[in-house]
Amino acid sequence: MKKVFLACIASFSMLSVVNAQSYKYTLDVNQIKNDILPVSLVTPPQTSKKVIFSLPKIIPGTYAISDYGNFVDNVQAFTAAGKALPVKRLDVNRWEISNAHHMAKLTYNVEDIFDTDKKHNVYPMAATNFEENNVVLHYPGIIGFFENQGKLPFEVTINKPTNYFAATSKTPVKTTANQDVFDFTNVDDIYDMPAMYGKMDTVTIKVGLTDVLVAVYSPNGDIKAAPIANKLSALIQGAKNYLGGKLPTDRYAFLYYIKGRGLKQSFPPGLSGALEHTTSSFYYLPEMPAAALENMIVNISSHEFFHIITPLTIASKEVKEFNYDEVVLSKHLWLYEGATEYTAHHVQRKAGIDTEQQFLNKLSQKVTGSLLQYNDTLPFTTLSKSAATTYADQYGNVYQKGALISACLDVYLLHLSEGNYGLRNLMHDLGVKYGANAYFNDDEIFDEIGKLSYPAIKDFLVKYVAGNTPIPYAEYFALAGVKFSTPSSKKLIIDENASAQAKFIREKWLGVDPVMPKN
Numbered sequence: 033m034k035k036v037f038l039a040c041i042a043s044f045s046m047l048s049v050v051n052a053q054s055y056k057y058t059l060d061v062n063q064i065k066n067d068i069l070p071v072s073l074v075t076p077p078q079t080s081k082k083v084i085f086s087l088p089k090i091i092p093g094t095y096a097i098s099d100y101g102n103f104v105d106n107v108q109a110f111t112a113a114g115k116a117l118p119v120k121r122l123d124v125n126r127w128e129i130s131n132a133h134h135m136a137k138l139t140y141n142v143e144d145i146f147d148t149d150k151k152h153n154v155y156p157m158a159a160t161n162f163e164e165n166n167v168v169l170h171y172p173g174i175i176g177f178f179e180n181q182g183k184l185p186f187e188v189t190i191n192k193p194t195n196y197f198a199a200t201s202k203t204p205v206k207t208t209a210n211q212d213v214f215d216f217t218n219v220d221d222i223y224d225m226p227a228m229y230g231k232m233d234t235v236t237i238k239v240g241l242t243d244v245l246v247a248v249y250s251p252n253g254d255i256k257a258a259p260i261a262n263k264l265s266a267l268i269q270g271a272k273n274y275l276g277g278k279l280p281t282d283r284y285a286f287l288y289y290i291k292g293r294g295l296k297q298s299f300p301p302g303l304s305g306a307l308e309h310t311t312s313s314f315y316y317l318p319e320m321p322a323a324a325l326e327n328m329i330v331n332i333s334s335h336e337f338f339h340i341i342t343p344l345t346i347a348s349k350e351v352k353e354f355n356y357d358e359v360v361l362s363k364h365l366w367l368y369e370g371a372t373e374y375t376a377h378h379v380q381r382k383a384g385i386d387t388e389q390q391f392l393n394k395l396s397q398k399v400t401g402s403l404l405q406y407n408d409t410l411p412f413t414t415l416s417k418s419a420a421t422t423y424a425d426q427y428g429n430v431y432q433k434g435a436l437i438s439a440c441l442d443v444y445l446l447h448l449s450e451g452n453y454g455l456r457n458l459m460h461d462l463g464v465k466y467g468a469n470a471y472f473n474d475d476e477i478f479d480e481i482g483k484l485s486y487p488a489i490k491d492f493l494v495k496y497v498a499g500n501t502p503i504p505y506a507e508y509f510a511l512a513g514v515k516f517s518t519p520s521s522k523k524l525i526i527d528e529n530a531s532a533q534a535k536f537i538r539e540k541w542l543g544v545d546p547v548m549p550k551n
């Protein structure tokens with residue numbers, strides 16, 4: 033309920049310090065009133081007379097238009113002496129400030145998205161919540177930046193009640209009972225680091241050298257962090273093994289928001305989900321019996337965790353030099369979402385968490401889901417490019433057919449290499465080639481994959497990912513001694529009569545990994 037909007041920020045102290053080349057934000061969680069968070073910013077120096085301040089239209093990982101500016105109101109700019117400067121709203125996400133070379137401070141109000149009355153398309157796992165006991169800080173919905181100054185560092189001071197826990201993978205540079213200070217290298221960094229404040233249940237586990245935080249906000253306290261951490265521990269241990277013995281981060285945070293039953297929020301009924309970040313992931317999940325929820329959490333957490341590989345390490349220019357103001361998507365969602373979804377389940381088989389048949393059942397469901405609900409002749413690259421617009425209704429296929437593309441690629445690679453080189457080897461090599469700080473060009477990646485592996489793999493991608501030919505699944509699964517139970521069925525089973533060669537490939541594909549020494 034929003035009854036009163038704060039008219040303005042009451043007062044602020046005169047600025048005596050010269051502002052450095054950085055953003056200095058203060059978020060006072062104690063001042064949240066009627067779902068409004070007052071934000072104040074000591075601005076970086078400006079040389080132009082006019083500057084544009086904006087919040088994102090779209091953020092990485094969502095493939096949908098968010099328009100976070102919708103929730104920002106009452107933007108005011110001031111000189112160091114406290115004199116107001118002209119501010120003009122240009123559109124939903126952008127404000128123009130005049131005489132900006134005299135600007136020292138900016139203030140505005142942010143309304144939270146979870147229970148807004150406004151119409152919007154923000155996914156709950158990328159939305160903000162300002163409630164008593166739970167504050168979800170998804171910074172794209174709170175923090176803005178000036179045009180051409182997105183690369184400057186950000187300092188964010190968060191004032192909070194003393195009984196609030198702060199769950200985030202970011203280590204504060206300063207922390208007291210009622211204040212945390214965080215430094216971020218640039219706007220990409222801050223948008224990649226959500227935080228959940230408030231009352232919650234938390235557990236930290238150690239996997240190898242990595243500290244893994246599990247934080248759960250459950251309104252009635254039914255869902256606890258410990259049993260989830262227990263299940264995740266086996267999964268992350270499996271992931272470490274799967275990735276060759278070392279996890280790619282020293283810290284990781286799983287942030288779970290459980291929506292109370294009957295609680296009215298602004299999202300379409302039944303919508304839940306999760307969003308990946310480089311060292312954390314945020315989950316918006318419905319309240320359900322703990323055992324069912326814990327199983328769901330393992331699958332979805334595995335998916336978000338493996339985004340560390342794609343697109344957070346291996347990605348194209350569209351992802352690595354992200355444009356927050358316009359929708360510019362890559363053609364390769366088969367890689368970012370599809371390969372991630374496949375790996376999320378493959379790792380559970382390779383770690384022995386799932387049986388062979390359980391893994392095949394998951395693939396079978398994807399065959400059925402993909403063929404029943406989506407257009408099988410729409411080229412996947414075309415779907416990707418317009419996933420936020422023309423083909424938004426086909427987006428869900430990235431988790432179905434997208435994963436099957438990777439399953440077929442994995443089997444085909446193992447077949448061509450006689451069991452020596454599978455999809456995870458290819459992902460490893462792509463990771464080495466591009467790393468976290470470089471990107472590939474959309475139109476070159478098939479050639480690169482062909483060079484790193486086999487020309488036949490490039491041909492597969494051209495025909496079945498960029499082309500409109502449906503994948504003949506039975507043909508590819510047969511290479512690993514797996515078949516549909518009957519010619520018309522979509523249930524995958526082990527083919528006991530497969531050739532010795534196919535059985536050998538099947539063992540490479542589905543056999544449990546030897547456990548690496550613990551470290």
Ligand SMILES: [Zn+2]
Nearest residue numbers: 335339369372
């Ligand atoms: Zn994903």
